[in-house]
Amino acid sequence: METQITHILKTPLKIAKGGDELLAYKLILSAPTAKNREHLIRLKQTFFKAISLLRKSEDRPTGDDVAQSTSKDKEETLEGSQIITMLYMSGVDMVEFQNIFRNLLLQRLATVEDIPLTSYLMDQIDQDEFEEIIGEYISSFLLSSWTGILK
Amino acid sequence: MAVIRKLVDATLVIDNNVIGYVPNSLGYTEGLGEQKVRVQTSGGGNVQTVVSEDVSKKIAMVKFNLEPTQTNIDLLRSIKADLNGHVITISALGFTKTITGAVITKDYEVKFGMDEVINVEMEGNPAK
Numbered sequence: 120m121e122t123q124i125t126h127i128l129k130t131p132l133k134i135a136k137g138g139d140e141l142l143a144y145k146l147i148l149s150a151p152t153a154k155n156r157e158h159l160i161r162l163k164q165t166f167f168k169a170i171s172l173l174r175k176s177e178d179r180p181t182g183d184d185v186a187q188s189t190s191k192d193k194e195e196t197l198e199g200s201q202i203i204t205m206l207y208m209s210g211v212d213m214v215e216f217q218n219i220f221r222n223l224l225l226q227r228l229a230t231v232e233d234i235p236l237t238s239y240l241m242d243q244i245d246q247d248e249f250e251e252i253i254g255e256y257i258s259s260f261l262l263s264s265w266t267g268i269l270k
Numbered sequence: 271m272a273v274i275r276k277l278v279d280a281t282l283v284i285d286n287n288v289i290g291y292v293p294n295s296l297g298y299t300e301g302l303g304e305q306k307v308r309v310q311t312s313g314g315g316n317v318q319t320v321v322s323e324d325v326s327k328k329i330a331m332v333k334f335n336l337e338p339t340q341t342n343i344d345l346l347r348s349i350k351a352d353l354n355g356h357v358i359t360i361s362a363l364g365f366t367k368t369i370t371g372a373v374i375t376k377d378y379e380v381k382f383g384m385d386e387v388i389n390v391e392m393e394g395n396p397a398k
Contacts, residue, residue, distance in 0.1 A: 138355025138371045138394075237286045256344045 122150045124259045126252055132243050134234055143231040146252070150260045151228060158223035159261075163218050166257075166265055169209035197262060198252020220253050280362035284336060284349065292335035292387050298367060299361060301330030301396030324363045330369045332358050335387040338380050346390065350374045358392060369394040 124147075131142035151159055197205075209215060221241060229236035244252070280296055282289045304327045308320045311332030336342040350358060355371035380388055 133368075135283075135357030135359075138357065140357050140368055140370055234286060239283055239288050241288050 121259055124148050124255065126255060127132075128244070129248055130243075130245060132231055132240050134231055135234055136234055136238060141157045141232070143234075146236070147230045148149065148224070148252070148256055148259075149228045149230075151223065155223055155226055155228065158219050158226070162216065162223070162257075162261070163221045163265055165211050165219070166206070166261075169206050173205065173209065198255075198257060199251060199258045202257050202262065203250050203254045217249070219254065220256070224256075239240040275363055275364055276349070277289050277362045278367075280360050283359040285356050289334075289336075289345070292337060295335035295358065295387070296333070298332045298397060299330055300367075301369070301394075303328040303396075321364070328396050329393050330372075330395060332360070332369060332372065332392045332394075334390055336390060338382060338386060338388050343380060345390065346374065346378060349392075350378075354390070357395065358394065365380065367397045369397050371395045 125150060126146040128144050128146055131144045132146075133140055134143045152184075206216065224236060225238060225242070227235045229241075231240065241249075279293070280374065282291055282296055304324045306324070309317045310320050311317045312382050334348070350373075353373055355373055358369045358372050360367045360369075369392075372392040374390060375393045376391055378388050378390055
């Protein structure tokens with residue numbers, strides 16, 4: 120399993136490093152550990168709640184679609200953008216979900232130019248791009264273990 | 271007629287972290303140095319001004335006060351110890367100034383008391 124992924128920012132961040140200001144494009148995201156359990160548990164709970172809400176809805180894609188698309192038999196997995204869309208469509212509190220995710224990343228799980236991402240730097244990221252990052256993170260590090268439980 | 275807003279309550283960022291400071295205590299100098307204007311004459315009452323610049327004064331300064339808390343004292347110690355320089359950004363209402371290579375030059379005094387604050391001065395490259 121990957122322990123790190125790189126996201127290339129569409130708009131660079133202005134960061135302070137070594138007494139100078141520079142533009143950073145590469146955001147390195149690290150896999151969480153049990154140390155981050157408080158945030159992981161809350162994210163997982165919200166994700167399962169979303170699946171449950173989707174299953175109750177006849178018109179929306181079901182949670183089974185999520186489980187099936189991450190089946191080990193298939194090579195494809197859900198894209199980050201699909202995960203975000205699914206969460207939005209389920210009706211779960213996305214403000215809370217994104218705040219939990221934001222606090223997760225602030226636990227030194229995201230760096231730019233070897234500088235830990237701070238709240239100030241995160242505020243510079245465009246909201247749509249931030250959601251893209253959430254989707255990529257879930258897809259890379261969390262989805263397979265979460266959906267494994269659903270099977 | 272558009273309202274003109276005075277710049278107050280600026281955000282102070284040091285090395286990518288927002289710093290809480292005592293209100294109305296934050297200020298900076300641009301670091302544009304000092305200039306002197308002298309006059310030369312070509313006679314007959316004709317004079318020209320001659321401007322000279324003291325480049326040794328091209329240092330920006332940032333001043334602010336912090337409350338004497340454990341967190342603030344630890345922060346100041348780490349800033350003071352790192353002589354590689356720091357990046358300070360001051361922003362308010364679309365206005366932004368950045369000072370790079372800044373260090374705490376004086377040994378700040380920590381006083382204990384209900385109304386006491388820590389006076390911090392940092393000097394660095396001219397503001398951008």
